[in-house]
Amino acid sequence: MSPTDQTRTTHFGFQTVxxxxxxxxxxxxxSSVASKYDIMNDLMSFSIHRVWKDAMMDWLAPRPGxxxxxxxxxxxxxxxxxxxxxxxxxxxxxLDMTAPMLDEGRKRxxxxxxxxxxxxxxxxxxxxxxxxxxxxAYTISFGIRNVVRIPDALAEAYRVLKPGGRLMxxxxxxxxxxxxxxxxxxYSFQIIPRMGQVVAGDRDSYQYLVESIRKFPDxxxxxxxxxxxxxxxxxxxxxxxxIAALHSGWKI
Numbered sequence: 001m002s003p004t005d006q007t008r009t010t011h012f013g014f015q016t017v018x019x020x021x022x023x024x025x026x027x028x029x030x031s032s033v034a035s036k037y038d039i040m041n042d043l044m045s046f047s048i049h050r051v052w053k054d055a056m057m058d059w060l061a062p063r064p065g066x067x068x069x070x071x072x073x074x075x076x077x078x079x080x081x082x083x084x085x086x087x088x089x090x091x092x093x094x095l096d097m098t099a100p101m102l103d104e105g106r107k108r109x110x111x112x113x114x115x116x117x118x119x120x121x122x123x124x125x126x127x128x129x130x131x132x133x134x135x136x137a138y139t140i141s142f143g144i145r146n147v148v149r150i151p152d153a154l155a156e157a158y159r160v161l162k163p164g165g166r167l168m169x170x171x172x173x174x175x176x177x178x179x180x181x182x183x184x185x186x187y188s189f190q191i192i193p194r195m196g197q198v199v200a201g202d203r204d205s206y207q208y209l210v211e212s213i214r215k216f217p218d219x220x221x222x223x224x225x226x227x228x229x230x231x232x233x234x235x236x237x238x239x240x241x242x243i244a245a246l247h248s249g250w251k252i
Contacts, residue, residue, distance in 0.1 A: 052240070052244050053141065057081045057085055059168065060082070062085040062090060064088075069095065069137070071095050073095060073139070078141050086141055091118075091119070092219075095123045095125070095128070097123065102120045120225060125144075125153040126148065126149055135165060137166045138165065138166070139169075140168075142171060150225060151229065154249060158231060165251045167251070169226075169246070173216070173218065173243070174242055175241050176241075176242050177242075188210045205249050223247075231252070233250045233252050235249075236246070
């Protein structure tokens with residue numbers, strides 16, 4: 001490793017850290033919250049995250065015979081939805097860097113019913129353990145902001161998709177209305193970490209998650225990153241006033 005590589009930094013929430021440390025720190029966050037992850041998602045979003053994931057599937061429009069790669073897919077929410085819509089001939093591979101998240105996914109009733117169409121893989125979004133041109137669709141929900149180098153993850157998404165394959169990213173974003181953004185910030189910083197302490201026994205992890213949302217690029221900036229990775233027909237849709245956004249692109 002060159003001296004330049006050794007001194008590259010990135011953000012971990014509002015902290016500036018060496019790039020080599022971030023993956024381990026993110027791993028620690030999600031290992032800590034894995035057992036309460038689904039419960040906290042419901043509480044933090046008032047279950048709206050379920051509506052957002054359904055909106056993702058509406059736009060993706062899964063079809064029979066397709067193979068999905070769901071990155072940072074831990075507990076299986078998106079993969080289960082995909083398989084329910086695509087039918088018995090479809091497959092889904094769930095990849096996550098955190099084994100405890102995958103373990104929680106395997107425990108769910110949907111996982112047992114769909115076991116013959118599901119694969120669970122521990123891996124890194126920046127170095128996917130799959131051949132090029134393998135998948136029909138690539139999804140990542142609330143995970144791309146935790147990646148050390150987002151352009152590397154997008155490049156890997158492009159590599160493993162088949163020509164004509166679809167990328168879809170669901171991520172927290174920026175509310176265009178300044179007043180509404182301030183109200184949302186107040187809720188995020190004052191309530192969510194306290195909720196994490198009470199429900200998951202972990203305030204710090206949820207403090208990081210809130211901070212990481214604020215560090216993520218806005219809708220147009222992230223769309224530009226997707227285009228730079230080679231994707232065409234890049235579009236996005238705001239969800240719940242822009243609290244979250246869906247980005248879509250195609251491998252051309």
